[in-house]
Amino acid sequence: MPGKNAISSVNDFVVRFANVNGSGSASANELFGRAILRMGVPVSPRNIFPSNIQGLPTWYEVRVTEAGHLGARGGVDLMIAMNPQTFDKDVASIEPGGYLLYDSTKPLPVSKFRPDINVIGVPLTEICNKTYTDPRQRQLFKNIMYIGALSALLDMDVPAIEKLLGEQYKGKEKLLEPNVHALHLGRNWALANLQCPIGLRLKSADKVGDRIFIEGNAAAALGAVYGGATVCAWYPITPSSSLADAFTSYCKRLRHDPETKEAKYAIVQAEDELASIGMVIGAAWNGARAFTATSGPGISLMQEFIGLAYFAEIPAVIYDVQRAGPSTGMPTRTQQCDLVSAAYASHGDTKHVLLLPEDPAEAFEFGAQAFDLADRLQTPVFVMLDLDIGMNHRLCRPLAWDDSKVYDRGKVMTAAELEAGKEFGRYLDVDGDGIPYRTYPGTHPTKGSFFTRGTSRDRYARYTEEGPAYVDNMQRLLRKFETAKDLVPRPVQANAARPTKFGVIYFGSTSPAMDEAIGLLEADGQALDRMRIRAFPFHSSVTSFLADHDFVFIVEQNRDAQLRSLIVNECGVDPVRLIPVLHYDGTPITARFIAKAIRERLDALKLAPQKVVS
């Protein structure tokens, strides 16, 4: 060992831990990822977990990538197979020449292994049972022990791991010493009994810089704090619950009056998603910044209220952490499958603003900006995260805030303006941008009150079923949606080194895999211009991009090409020129998948050019 065809790589490989849910492996595995970051080597970790509390298989994957490719890669170079239930499948998933680390306490027949991989046995249970008597300790320290073995096998920086443990158990020093001990037990056994390091190795680099390591849900929650949210109403649902949890803990730290200790926020765990969006709309109607966090099934339940907020023009911020649908679908797997149901949520003619962050840094930025947009446009704004961004730690640029920024509360008429005789019509388009003025309840004793309703009304909020008044209002809402196009985050475009008639459009969590795929395609001599869409409605540059290219690939993580549908619907382009690249098995999209799909279609286009009807 290593064997003949052993994979040899420095700072560029994939390690996967196969564990049992609830066995305490998560913190040990996370320690592994963080320790590599401390060596200056970027990692991209992913939780692959079931909808279960204890007992089912769970995996933690760490892509070690000095080049900084943060998308999933696919394939496994080193498997830490700790779950007997999935052992065979886990062994089968290792790349030829890859490595298997397993608990060799109990001998396994040769048939359990593969001849084309390198098998590393560590008698973890045996060492544990010799050292510890408490069953819980035996389990927990086994996890730290394999990290210790890995530190030897991969030539990791041990002081960095010890330092991380010190930070983790700050204030709980009693726990620190036994953890460090377990780490060295594993490490020393490996150094004494195995050839270290193996072909996969780590080497300190300086490729992490000042980047931070944070989950998208936590970053979005922090965005809500910075964006001035004061009311949060939510209902627990995977994968969004940790967003509300993070908002709660950040508020506890950052939003209490230093003297009175009173809270400058209100968080209510509602009885269901209908109530949570109802509370958000009630609070926003009354002038507070309010949000909810949910996932696809929650969006389905909120449909009626979202239509009310659209039609009655009430701000609302909805973070949708998407998971695989339809129905209950795969609650712990990722997809970008709520685009259409969010964009056109509710009955009747409706359209909503969507923000599409690519990573936690944008989840923070858009998460805060959503409140300005909702107030400015007086309409619901969706921040579309997904499980891949939301529930995984992702390396991203540090979060930044401009202290000179003041919240944009939009067009709110004050008591002084009403008193001075300024004309108030709740649905009067005084500025030509489709956005009327509103008043908060309780503003003035005799002026500016109005009756908010989901029924049709005239420009002065008076009930009417007159056709022209209804059409007038619906047209103004369209004008407002036009205004939104220039207020939402613009697309980001990157052109190929040489002119090309091929383009690619993508969004959200596809971003790192797409960037990497472009590199793979360029290496093949393929050139593509790319555009990352960051919001709906689409900025005019999207239509220009489509016009500038003969064929545009639209890469997304759902079955029905939902972004493509929105583009066809809103931009009025010939659908033949928009080639869908779809990944929707619940795993995050990879560069390998994108590059292969685009390569195949490009080849097909060359063999039999399709006629474009202009």
Add this chain to the structure above:
Amino acid sequence: MTYIAKPKFHHPALPKNTLGYTHRDYEGKISTLCAGCGHDSITAAIIEACFELSIEPHRVAKISGIGCSSKTPDYFLGNSHGFNSVHGRMPSVLTGANLANRDLIYLGVSGDGDSASIGLGQFAHAMRRGVNMVYIVENNGVYGLTKGQFSATADRGSKSKRGIVNTDSSIDLVAMALQLGATFVARSFSGDKTQLVPLIEAAIEHKGAALIDVISPCVAFNNHAGSTKSFDYVREHNEAVNKLDVITGRAPITVNYAPGTVQVVEQHDGTKLVLRKLDADYDVHDRVAALNFLQRHAANGQVVTGLLYVDPDAEDLHAHLNTVARPLNALETKDLCPGSAALEKINAALR
């Protein structure tokens, strides 16, 4: 149906309250409900109560769901903001509004279909949370706008206008509110203004979740023989446990009552509720006894009315959440945004 404005002129000698407002200043638009509808009497009682309490009309937020009852907020307090929201979802909208600004008075208006059928869940949870509000159910046992189907408060055995007998058990929102922890629970009858007006006043002054279930006959679909929500039936079976006088401010009670017949309840804000007992054994502070009393009388076909339960020391949702005294909607960037220095610290901890 179109919008009908009410003429503004009024008699110069109309009485004024301490704010200098007349009744007319508490009115809204002309009702579009049927002539004789019980709901219009409730509207009049709300106007009366707000006038009597000298409430600034714009300090009330009127929130409703969908249905005949939910239309009524347009017919009173024309200078208040109103929100006619989604069917059965008034409680959540009201809860959110209340969280945003604790300084306004929240008046939720709903019906039996809105609260007991489609909105039963939201009704229950708003009561549980202790949202500071007056929740009025205008209860007629039928769906009026859709032509007379039974709602969930219709009694088993009662007959619809078309002669259909209701075979489902009824939901008693008063009993539910008692069980769910509401801190002010009353039932009244739209035909008894002298009982209803002081109950609304007391509910407005109460800090916490206040429910008033008002039996309000539907003259179009539920006022016939065989209905248990008709004017005649309720008049015949009304079992009032007390009569209420509301005395605001710290003024001493000057009205003389016969000893032993009166119970005085002082609320947080100093308002005194003077209860003239009609049933000597009834104790408004005993939640369990109230439930028992209610159900014993319901079994005999009687409709128990009056103030059935009050906890004068109730806490509301804001107290549970320990929110700041200043309304959340008045907090600005400087109050809410932790700033870049705090963010730098957070960044540093994430490396």
